[in-house]
Each structure stands twice: as C-alpha cells, then as structure tokens.
Amino acid sequence: MPELKSPHLTNIQMWQAWKEQGDIEAKKSLIENYLPLVDFVTNRMAIGLPKNVIKDDLASNGVMGLIDAIEKFDYKRGLQFETYASWRIRGSIIDGLRQGDWVPRSVREKAKRVEDAYQVLEQQYMRSVSDAEVSRYLQITEKEFTVMLQDISVASICSLEDPIREEESETRMSLLVDDKAKKPEQTVHEVYLKESLVKGIDRLTEKERTVVSLFYYEELSLSEIAEVMSLSPSRISQLHSKAILRLRGVLAKHKDQLMQQ
Known part of the structure; x- marks a missing residue:
C-alpha cells in the first residue's frame, strides 16, 4: 500500500468531524490524505491494458470511487478503510472501462x-x-x-x-x-x-x-x-x-x- 499524507488532524479526528458534524473541510482532507490509494490502484490496473486506455481517465474514475468510499464508510466499525476504498476505487475504474467499451x-x-x-x-x-x-x-x-x-x-x-x-x-x-x-x-x-x-x-x-x-x-x-x-x-x-x-x-x-x- 502507498504511504499516505500526514494531515493536520489525526485520522480519527477527520472521520469524526466529517461523519458526526458534516465538516466538508474534513472530507476534503480525507480525500487528499487517501489520494495515493488512487494512484496505487490506477498504476496497478494500467499494466496490461490497451494503449488506447488513457491513464488519467482511470485516475479520474478512481477519484470518484474514493469519494464514494469516504461517503459510505462507517469508521465506527473498526474496519480498515484502505482495503474498503481500494475495492471501491477499482470498481469505479472498471465501471469507466465498461462504459468506454474498451474490449472488442x-x-x-x-x-x-x-x-x-x-x-x-x-x-x-x-x-x-x-x-x-x-x-x-x-x-x-x-x-x-x-x-x-x-x-x-x-x-x-x-x-x-x-x-x-x-x-x-x-x-x-x-x-x-x-x-x-x-x-x-x-x-x-x-x-x-x-x-x-x-x-x-x-x-x-x-x-x-x-x-x-x-x-x-x-x-x-x-x-x-x-x-x-x-x-x-x-x-x-x-x-x-x-x-x-x-x-x-x-x-x-x-x-x-x-x-x-
């Protein structure tokens, strides 16, 4: 897994501020903190794909998956967000590939x-x-x-x-x-x-x-x-x-x- 950025708030404080108070700035901080996950999943999935698949497009879809994961994740359950988010990011990228009908x-x-x-x-x-x-x-x-x-x-x-x-x-x-x-x-x-x-x-x-x-x-x-x-x-x-x-x-x-x- 990639090394995540260090926020000014602790990880749990960001989740509490976003989930309990609806703090948009905390949500933005979470997105920024976990952006390396998008790069990690995108780079991994890009290997072996046709040359007509643009990596930036994969990353854009991946960011949408990350945002979806942050919105749906229940931090109180003690699950690992990185694992959950990785699958959401991957799923969002694959949805984008399907919509582009990249497989003949x-x-x-x-x-x-x-x-x-x-x-x-x-x-x-x-x-x-x-x-x-x-x-x-x-x-x-x-x-x-x-x-x-x-x-x-x-x-x-x-x-x-x-x-x-x-x-x-x-x-x-x-x-x-x-x-x-x-x-x-x-x-x-x-x-x-x-x-x-x-x-x-x-x-x-x-x-x-x-x-x-x-x-x-x-x-x-x-x-x-x-x-x-x-x-x-x-x-x-x-x-x-x-x-x-x-x-x-x-x-x-x-x-x-x-x-x-």
Missing part, C-alpha cells in the same frame, strides 16, 4: 466461449480440466487456445467485478468487504457464494492459485508476479486468464441460482 466484441465472445467450456467440462468431470481437453471441446489446437488466452487476457481484469444481479451494482468481489449490515437472506447468499469461490479455487492448478493469491491478495502486478514465479509476463497473463475464466463458471452457476429466487 470479438474478444468478449472468445472469453465467453472459454468460460462456457470450463463450466461444462469441469461440471462433467468434477475436476480441473487440462488445456488439451478445453482445446478439443472448442475444436481448436492447443496453440490456437494459447493465442486465444492471450487475446482475452486484458478482458479478464473485469471478470470478478461483474454485478451479482443485472439490476444491482454490488459485485462478486465486493462481497469480501463488510461495508454494512446485511439482511439474513443476503447473508445466506453470500455464505454460499464464498463457499462456491472456495470450491472454484480448489479446482485451479497450483500455479493458477498462486497467481490469483499474489494478484488479488498480495496486490502484486502481473509483471511482479512473473518475476516472483520466474515465468514470462505473457505466461502469467495466461494463467490469470484461465483462473478467472474457471472461477467465472462457478460464479455464473451461483448467479443463475440467485436469479431463480
């Missing part, structure tokens, strides 16, 4: 084909399937499958940020952040979702699990992960894409069950 339709279609293949095959065999099995299902060579993964690698960054329900803004990964009290039935859905994620992660290969862990929990960039694992950045990108597409299959099944309720 052909790439989205390829991603959906691979996702469907993983979902069908892993449900059929009840295990992690190999590249060869997926290639046969798609009726392409393993070399063509590798190229396809490379093509869709830039699209996989948004995969875990899709809404749980089409009409809602809450995303799959946001469920890992406890930002407010949940209704009992919603809690049941979330418990089942987390169980589904655990099962999905268990089906990943060792290298895929490592990439997911380092990227989403240790917050390393793909290039940093490549260095840690002594693999090429393109190989790490492929592992990340395969892991996300496998998990999407698990989460799609969960989403279908939610929609039926």
